[in-house]
Amino acid sequence: MLFSSYSFLFCFLPLALAAWQLTARAAAQPAQALGWLLLALSLVFYAFWGLGFLVLLLGLIAMNHAFGTALAEPQQEGAGKRRLSRKGLLVLALACNLLPLLWFKYAGFLVDCAARLCGTDWSFTPQGLPLGISFYTFIQIAWLVAVYRRETAPEGLAAHALFTSCFAWVISGPIVRYGQMGPQLGALAGLxxxxxxxxxxxxxxxxxxxxxxxxxxxxxxxxxxxxxxxxxxxxxxxxxxxxxxxxxxxxxxxxxxxxxxxxxxxxxxxxxPENFASPYRATGIVDFWRRWHITLGAWLRDFLYIPLGGNRRGRLRQYANLFLTMLIGGAWHGAGWTFIIWGALHGFMLSVNHFFRACTRGTLAERLLARAPGRLFCVVLTFSCINLCWVVFRAPNLDTAMTIYTAMAGAGPEVWPPLMAPDAGAGLEGFLARLDPASPESLMAALLPNRFFSGxxxxxxxxxxxxxxxxxxxxxxxxxxxxxxxxxxxxxxxxxxxxxxxxxxxxxxxxxxxxxxxxxxxxx
Structure with missing residues (x-):
């Protein structure tokens, strides 16, 4: 049931709003009653994608609530009070969250890579990919780390389930934090x-x-x-x-x-939370990642880049941390070399952008680039780089990506189809003979490619x-x-x-x- 589907827009959403208002008016404690209603609606919404996936989601919610409750306990002194330290418990919790993600999303890719290395024909395909698993896994990890840092405290299991599974963000984000949504979920009111x-x-x-x-x-x-x-x-x-x-x-x-x-x-x-802020108007790759998929960029910064050392250990280490962070960010998007290469490209471009900014800080070049013509140049250059990177992101494999890149570079076998088509006649003369000044359609068909972009x-x-x-x-x-x-x-x-x-x-x-x-x- 997509947000854009008729079943959602004409059935689920109207019924949900009607139930919401009736519950708010009838309940003695509206906030609590609306919380239960929203949880029920969210579970029904997710169940439409598969009961098995719902069971997995509920199991992970219960597991993480138990881990969070244990992490929130006061630090015990003395030996024998707890077998695992709080840090060890956090590591175990993170591993238990990442294992399902690795199994469903990356097991087939890893088996295929191992088969290629060993020269065998192994193959393995997991039983489907649970919808939203990448997003709610990151949401849970952020919550566990916040509990570990004592920035938040676990509430009841129902409250945790509502925060994790709310239908507005469980499928494809934004990647919310408990500090952003927890207080709001505890103060729900009528429409x-x-x-x-x-x-x-x-x-x-x-x-x-x-x-x-x-x-x-x-x-x-x-x-x-x-x-x-x-x-x-x-x-x-x-x-x-x-x-x-x-x-x-x-x-x-x-x-x-x-x-x-x-x-x-x-x-x-x-x-x-906001997730997009006109990213294609960015004046650099650093600026782009402050505008594109903002909640993912913030998550990668807070839970990968900064723990790796951020920019605190010199420029070379900063660039290495950026590259590794984006490499993992690319792998998060999908199990395939195309996504890994896409992440590596962005990691490289971020490093170059940071180096350039450091070299031009306070110079005439910085002042020129801050003016309108300079900003326009930066926007065009940045968008061109982003566009090129999306090619490998979209391509189903590296061979397809190389085909597109080769054609974009003008090195493919069909540089200009109108001149090479069988009915083009004798080269340029035949091409010109097909032009009809009185027919815009014939002019467009002659000047522009007509296999994929006709009309x-x-x-x-x-x-x-x-x-x-x-x-x-x-x-x-x-x-x-x-x-x-x-x-x-x-x-x-x-x-x-x-x-x-x-x-x-x-x-x-x-x-x-x-x-x-x-x-x-x-x-x-």
Missing amino acids: RAENLARGFTLLALGLGKKVLLADSIGAYADAVFNAAARGIWPSTLEAWLGSLAYTFQLYFDFSGYTDMALGLGLMLGLRL WLPFALLAVCGVIVWCCPNSQEVVYGRKDGGAPFLHWRPSPGWAAAMAVLTFAALVLASRETVFLYFQF
């Missing part, structure tokens, strides 16, 4: 009109991003990458357009899901995506305003006009929501 209106706005924006943009432009990205995987070489222009299509698809798919999650939480009075629609979609990414405020700014307190030109208003615009956007998205799609980050 408020403003929260509903703002939440519906986020839901509508996210639905539009997912259905109208990500799913539409994704069809063209899939065509290019799937063809390359079958050994069909794209042209240089097709490869670049395919990479751009995936770059926009991934952003609008994941940020669309996050907008919907934030909107659903806000409807219930929960303010989830005007894909180019219109790319243009709309570019305008939204670089010229429009992001969803958080639309609903809450800018961080400096100002309001962008497009911002939420409690007005009939705004309600009508969101209704039209929602209707347009619902028309296409019947297409069989899934959120890309569900596979991670």
Whole structure:
């Protein structure tokens, strides 16, 4: 049951809101009753993905609550009081959390690597990947570390289960912390009109991003990458357009899901953490990771980069820590060499960016880059690097990635399909003979690749995506305003006009929501 599915939008969500308001009005202790209701709704929601996965989730919740309770006990003095120290208990808890993740997500990949090294034909495929396991595992690890550091204390098992399994974030984030959501979950209240209106706005924006943009432009990205995987070489222009299509698809798919999650939480009075802040406007890779998947970047920083030493042991050690952190971050996204290489590329680029910033700090170069032309150059360069890295992230294997990269470099066998097509006639003369000045369609067909990007629609979609990414405020700014307190030109208003615009956007998205799609980050 996807957030964008008819079953969720027309059945689960209306019934949940109705039950929420009835419970808030009828209960003697609304906060406690609403907590139980939200837990029940979350378990029902997750059960739709498989009862076996629900059993695993509940088992991990119970296990971690027991570990957290033990970690929260006062330190005992003297020998024999506890077999394991608090640190040893934390290590055991972390291992017990990581083992299911390693089994379901990486066992097949590790067996395949071992088979290649040994020259055998071993193969192993785990029984499915529990949905959201990467996300709720990171949520649990952050909670255990917070308990170990005595930054938080365990509450009841039901409260812990609600924090872990809340349907707004259990499937694909954001990766919430207990300090952010625990107090809110303990103070649940009835529905408020403003929260509903703002939440519906986020839901509508996210639905539009997912259905109208990500799913539409994704069809063209899939065509290019799937063809390359079958050994069909794209042209240089097709490869670049395919990479751009995936770059926009991934952003609008994941940020669309996050907008919907934030909107659903806000409807219930929960303010989830921001996860995207216009990442494709970043002026460097360091800036990009402060804007893209913010909760994952914060988790990697707090629980990998800083424990490894951060920047406290010199530049070389800092760069090594950055590289290792992003290498693990790449592996978190999926079991495959493509993800590991993607993480390594980002680790390398982060190190280069930090080195460049250190070398130019206080110099004329820094002042020039801070001006509008310099910032524009940095944005274009950063986006180009990000786009290139998404190729290996999207490719199903390294051979496909190399095919796309080779075509992008203009070194493939089909550099310019119109000139090499069988019906092109005698080279350039035949190509020019096919042009009809009175027919825009023939001009577009002659000048642009027509195997994967025929007609005007894909180019219109790319243009709309570019305008939204670089010229429009992001969803958080639309609903809450800018961080400096100002309001962008497009911002939420409690007005009939705004309600009508969101209704039209929602209707347009619902028309296409019947297409069989899934959120890309569900596979991670």
